[in-house]
Amino acid sequence: MIGAAWRRLVALLRSPRFATVLLLVLSGWAIVGGIVPQGTATNSDVMAWAAAHPAVERYARAVNLHQAFTNPLFFALVVLLGISTALCAWERTKVALRRSATLHSAARSDAASVEARHDIEIVCDPSLSAPEAMAMAAETVERLGIKVRAQDGALVSVSQRWTAWGSPLFHWALLGLLVALFVGNAFRAEGLMGVAVGQTVPDARASYGVVTNGLLRNWSGVHRSVRVDAFEPDYTLGGVDRGPTPTVTVLDANGKAIKTQRVYPNNTLKTGGLTIYPNAFGLAARGSIVDASGKVLGSGFQIIDFSQEASGGTVAVGGFYVPNSKGEAVYDAQVSVSLERDAGGWIQSMPAQPAARVVVVSRDGSTVLDRVVRKGEIVSLPGSQSFRLDDIVYYARLQVVDDWTIPLLYAVLVVALVGLSIATLARQQIVLATVVESPNEVRFLVRVRLWRNAPTTRSELQDELTRALGGNQKGSMT
């Protein structure tokens, strides 16, 4: 009983009708997912849509349509599609094997084999001799777009064996694509990392401001770091402004540079599975805490983002902490930089005379220092320590993607397109013909299989040959 149910299930999953319905359901789902705004419940587009369509929203929320493409239901449909594709690919492989064998044997046919096995038989006009009939038939078939050659007393047009493999190759590659997508998403990590010019940041989860990763991502296996060597706010190449462009270096575990290059759209830094894109930029202040003897207790970068709404045009992201002699944080310090202004608002670039506003707050919330500091200036903090503004530089927010499956995806895509090209463009056909002369009549015999991309149809071929040979059909046999 279980065996029968299993067979029924496999038959269902293998059936072309099921595959067709599944494809239609998936496209319907994608259309709905394209219409309904995508995002979490707090997303502004989702909230606006929900407010505008309260009746529909109830159902949309019930099936989680606002996350249509990460939804378990969508995932289940894609898994079903994968299974159906695998079974379909297997069926097509069996067909291709048979067809390939048929093409192979047909290519070696001679007059006797066509006489023994044919589909169309035409009794030629009595005035035609056998060679004349062959010549006229060859001309007719070629006029219909099928090139024939003479071989052992027969006219032969047989496609190459590889032409049978386009469709299975395409379907297996589609399955490979689905598998690669799932594997890629399981191992992939993607995030935004702010790196100031001159700063080196380890490629670790904690270094990212925003990061997402797959279930099987292993951060402990990553031993490399990212450095920004330079930053050009307006890099122009070939007459096209490439936008704010950092020069980025990826270093290995020993600090050795693996690759260095300018990073701008369509010129990403790639090394192994790692790809680095430019995302945004801002300013960064490098500051140090020094003790009374001038010894540097610690130094670091403060990321500063541009903001038209903020006073001075920038906001500090994160901050320093000021340690005591035991290294314990006793103050929090934040640094922002005042930008220059024009009629359009704050000019989002390095001011001509950069200066930083340093605000130091004690752990009880009271402000102990709030003043503007110039580059290289040292200001005293309560106690024996001082803050030194070492530099104000640009920082690049880099989008860092680690996904080793991307080259694999591209390779599978290429295989899929090769398979599809073969299935689309290559003919799969067998046309074998010969003439048999007897004392009473001249018969023209044709064996024909027009499986795919043939320029004519069997009935047209039959009609045209009958007309050309001035005869009548004696019937078909296989």
Next chain:
Amino acid sequence: MIVEILLTWLALTLYAVSTVLVVVGVVFSNSRFTSWSVIAAAIGAVLQTVSFGVRWVRLGHGPYLGFYEVAGSLVLFAVATFVVVAWRNPRLAPAGIGIMPVALLLLGGSMLAQGEVVEMTAKLTSWWLILHVAFANLAFGAFVVSFGCAIVYLVRARSVDGKWAKRFEKLPVQEVLENLTVRFALLGFLFWGIMIATGSIWANEAWGRYWGWDPIETWCLVVWIIYAVYLHVRFTLKWTGVRLAWFAIIAMPLSLFALVGIPLVFNTPHAGIGGLGKDL
């Protein structure tokens, strides 16, 4: 600029003339009119190509940015495909009755909707753009010819009194016409697939992700799936005849909507084809 506009208007006029000629040719069963309609379409395509060439020199980039350029190049590829098909097989010239009106309306619409010129930016400066757009145009050209063949098939199949069948009598037999419809859909399916693949690779280079379920990406996938369904019903479920022709007729406008309709309806970062340009 004046030469460019003048040439485009001339091309549009010739597409209109071609449309009228093919309709007259079919209605009055006059093959001379249908032949002239192909010649008018060919001259129109040449003029439109020259117009795009002039524009290319003026702007420094090909006709693939902004609604006017994208819609115009779709028209050019569709008409050129039809002209090549009709030139190689003159019996197919009456299929222009389904193709030239689409070309006429789309080019006219794009000229009326002509917006601001989209300049090249860092994200658009890529060879992938050219490949991506070229295959979109080729795919649309193939889908439109498939659509034209399906319309003629349908008209002939539904001609109860045989009057319309007689008007299309010079066309290949229905079976051959159906095969042509399927073959052009198959070709369009291949080109559309290449368009999606090249777009995906380019998106990974420019945006940092190969797929983002952006409305255009989603709709392009939907169109590809719809044509996959079409090919499945043809090759595995063995659909033939009128219902298969209807399928080809319904599928083509979906591809048109994906290419030029989506940017008008949805907010999409595909600014190159007339989106709101959030992410140029």
